[in-house]
Amino acid sequence: MTEGIILETRNLTVGYGRKPVVSGVDMALRAGEITAVAGENGCGKSTLLKTLGGAIPPLSGTMEAMGQDITGLSAKERAKLMAIVMTRAVRPDYFTCHDMVSSGRYPYTGRLGTLSDHDLDIVEEAMEITGTRDIKDRYMSEISDGQRQLVMLSRAIAQEPKILLLDEPTNFLDIKHKKLFADVVKGLVSKGEMTVIMSMHELDIVKETADRVMTIKNGGILKQGKTSDILTDAFIAELFDLSH
Numbered sequence: 001m002t003e004g005i006i007l008e009t010r011n012l013t014v015g016y017g018r019k020p021v022v023s024g025v026d027m028a029l030r031a032g033e034i035t036a037v038a039g040e041n042g043c044g045k046s047t048l049l050k051t052l053g054g055a056i057p058p059l060s061g062t063m064e065a066m067g068q069d070i071t072g073l074s075a076k077e078r079a080k081l082m083a084i085v086m087t088r089a090v091r092p093d094y095f096t097c098h099d100m101v102s103s104g105r106y107p108y109t110g111r112l113g114t115l116s117d118h119d120l121d122i123v124e125e126a127m128e129i130t131g132t133r134d135i136k137d138r139y140m141s142e143i144s145d146g147q148r149q150l151v152m153l154s155r156a157i158a159q160e161p162k163i164l165l166l167d168e169p170t171n172f173l174d175i176k177h178k179k180l181f182a183d184v185v186k187g188l189v190s191k192g193e194m195t196v197i198m199s200m201h202e203l204d205i206v207k208e209t210a211d212r213v214m215t216i217k218n219g220g221i222l223k224q225g226k227t228s229d230i231l232t233d234a235f236i237a238e239l240f241d242l243s244h
Helices: 045-053 075-081 096-107 117-130 144-158 175-190 203-209 233-239
Strands: 006-014 019-030 034-038 059-067 082-085 162-166 195-199 212-217 220-226
Touching: 006 045, 006 144, 006 195, 019 045, 019 195, 019 212, 019 220, 034 045, 034 175, 034 203, 045 082, 045 162, 045 195, 059 162, 075 082, 075 096, 096 117, 096 144, 117 144, 117 175, 162 175, 175 195, 175 203, 212 233, 220 233
Parallel strands: 034 195, 034 212, 082 162, 162 195
Antiparallel strands: 006 019, 006 059, 212 220
């Protein structure tokens, strides 16, 4: 693996069953950068992230993180390496926000799942980073969509991953919470604590947040590179068929 590369795929094909959705993905995530995956709805952005996160197996190709093949990692090993925040989070009615964030420490606890003082400190710090400490005792069913996504981001931070996968994380959020979410993610990366890959169709957020962008169209990678180089008006029109 090339120096400075945290996650790398070679000729990766992702899909469901035997049906490919995106093929030939050659990707290299660099340490301390945010990479956005952009494209039309249904192009395979979420399928790619779910494959990287271990929710579905790759159809072919390789995936390496920190120099090791990640396809054979156990759930606990993978959870120490990467965390994922989905568009719609699981919302147990009887979980408080603190309970939910605490569950991010499960890869590090013993069989009984008992949190140490160190674990609790990490949970508190994660909620401080996202500004959710003031709602820690409220139930997940009682908070807004924006607050819920910030709580789920807190849970991911509490896992202490090297790689953070965000699958359309700002869908259904208002402008205030979109900005809050983006600011927290940029802050994490600026500290050198995480490398981020996020699927997103909101190009205004991509332009403000992502260092690099990878675009998907017609079952493959159309173009990838520095965000400022890729997302020109002409290319956006091509990506989303706006000229027709």
